[in-house]
Amino acid sequence: MNNQSVRVLLVEDDLRVARVNRDLLERDPDVHVVGSAGTCQQGDALALALKPDLILLDVHLPDGSGLGLLRHWRTNGMTNDVALITAADDEVSIRVALAHGAFDYLIKPFTAARLNELIARHRARRAQVSASPPARLDQASLDRLLGVTATNGSLPRGVDPHTLERVAQALHDAAHAISAEEVGERVGLSRVTAWRYLEHLVKTRRAELDHQYGQAGRPAKVYRGISDSGSAVHQEP
Template sequence: MIRVVLVEDDLRVARVNRDLLEADPEVHVLGTATSVAEGDQLVRHLRPDLVLLDVYLPDGTGLDLLRSWRARGEVFDVLMVTAADDAGVVQSALSHGAFDYLIKPFDRSRLGDALARFRRRKALTGATFDQASLDRYLGVASAAPLPKGVDARTLERVADLLTRHPDGLSAEDVGGLVGLSRPTAWRYLEHLVGTGRARLDYQYGAGRPSKRYKAHGARNNEDSGARS
């Protein structure tokens, strides 16, 4: 059974959230607090597994409450459920140990996802990981293997060259600077383009247009001058 406390000053919202939570037979809402002081008292008394915490409360903020809980070593999980959508608030909540953050109004399915994450966290007690299983738990995608003939160290050298030459380089330029043949340099450059780390521009003049590879986000000097 997941034992939950709600800290929410809008009683209508609290009732809706309680109904959504208790639609899951393994969830029991122990009580609802409508202020920072009441929330702290309720948590001390009831010792929940999970707290759903609003940010804006009559006598302070949920962030203040979260900080105080962590400062005194409380280990229950906290799910932020709030209208606060400012990036600084989100970052502060997550950095102080909230495991998830729902912005009102949210979908029922999103709350279900949060509960599923909570259950996975609780199932980890006593577990050990190898890196692959930890990456799966954290949702970190494994890097795709490099194509044949592309070396990771050389790839980073080529990427660094593009960063240091914002006007772009040709495959011939890169080959000369790194010590690669033109076809090999082209292979590295095309890989950077394909993975979103570089882009290909064409420079037009007499004859055929020349290909210039640039780090993703780099601007031409003339573009920079026009905007300065």
């Protein structure tokens, strides 16, 4: 599997909902639902056996609360990304989930776009972890890991933090420097919108701008990601 692949465990007792969620997730060819559980007990067993990248967890389960299962996992040192997908919309449930390390919380019913955003955030978080030095982090690296992508307190108008991370991930995954048009195709943005995000990444030293010569007309702008150490993530062959 490539580094875009996401192995997902669903913990959802409603078989119809689980099937719909699986279908939505697997529209992305790099997302693989590796297991589905209908109870806390099954979810715990499958999480230990399958070691998924991401667990999508309901709150109301036949043999207990998904919040209790999340607490159990964290108490026992399980660090997989867990997101709640549930009809539980009360403030207490949300606070408990976040306090025990849920990185996202979707209230049913939700849109396919919001689920795709959840997956994009998971990929961005995982890329930051894998790219980070194993022992120590500087503040900029930690801020990106925590999703604090703004510089000087806020992002420029029109720059969405989740889309920014998706663009950064596209650069990280590219085997060579790529154009704004190529980034737009990978992320689902227009060339102009992708260019705006890429220029912001260059400005904040998360990407590097280069010019591709040898073609007719003006040289093309191409971009490559920069690792936390300040070096290019990928070098062109």
